[in-house]
Amino acid sequence: MLIVVSGPGGVGKGTIAEILVEKHANLWLSKSWTTRPQREGEEEESYVFVTHEEFKKAIDEDVFLEWAEFHNNFYGTPWPNPPEDFDVLLEIDVQGAKAVTERGLDFLMIFVDAPTLEDQAERLRGRGDSEKEIERRIREGERERNDARDLGAIVVVNDDLDRAVSEISSIIMSNRSGE
Numbered sequence: 001m002l003i004v005v006s007g008p009g010g011v012g013k014g015t016i017a018e019i020l021v022e023k024h025a026n027l028w029l030s031k032s033w034t035t036r037p038q039r040e041g042e043e044e045e046s047y048v049f050v051t052h053e054e055f056k057k058a059i060d061e062d063v064f065l066e067w068a069e070f071h072n073n074f075y076g077t078p079w080p081n082p083p084e085d086f087d088v089l090l091e092i093d094v095q096g097a098k099a100v101t102e103r104g105l106d107f108l109m110i111f112v113d114a115p116t117l118e119d120q121a122e123r124l125r126g127r128g129d130s131e132k133e134i135e136r137r138i139r140e141g142e143r144e145r146n147d148a149r150d151l152g153a154i155v156v157v158n159d160d161l162d163r164a165v166s167e168i169s170s171i172i173m174s175n176r177s178g179e
């Protein structure tokens with residue numbers, strides 16, 4: 001089973017994805033490539049950090065299941081290669097989820113949303129984004145919400161981290177048993 005976790009910037013989806021793979025033994029988190037520079041304090045392991053040239057070469061060589069341009073940087077998911085019997089978890093933006101659909105693949109899509117727009121803005125502020133950047137992310141969030149709905153996403157509100165993780169875990173488990 002392929003699972004996509006998406007959601008607007010600053011909603012905590014990266015943290016949720018990390019907890020999910022710790023909780024579920026048979027869940028494999030895909031590691032994306034990006035041309036974005038590593039942030040201060042960000043783990044080396046968060047992404048495969050590459051140059052624009054390396055990324056473009058990888059596109060030509062069909063390394064990616066999907067890729068998208070986001071804020072002048074490229075992000076891509078290599079074709080997954082999980083251990084046998086593992087479900088694959090992708091933490092990608094909504095454009096990426098659309099691209100996976102265009103590949104003809106079926107997936108369970110979870111859209112993690114903030115309880116309110118003020119809450120989303122506050123989280124972005126907390127990680128140091130500028131007011132202009134926050135405004136842009138909030139605007140983009142509206143579009144992402146609509147696109148996610150069109151893709152049939154299940155919306156999970158991250159009002160409380162433990163609660164949101166439990167809700168997503170239940171969704172994953174009920175989809176597994178329904179296979």
Ligand code: 5GP
Pocket residue numbers: 007008009032033036066067068070075076077091092093095096097
């Ligand atoms: P950030 O730069 O904050 O780590 O990520 C920016 C956005 O890119 C987030 O919405 C994140 O989910 C998305 N993203 C991360 N990896 C990928 C990927 O491989 N493909 C796509 N389409 N989006 C990604």
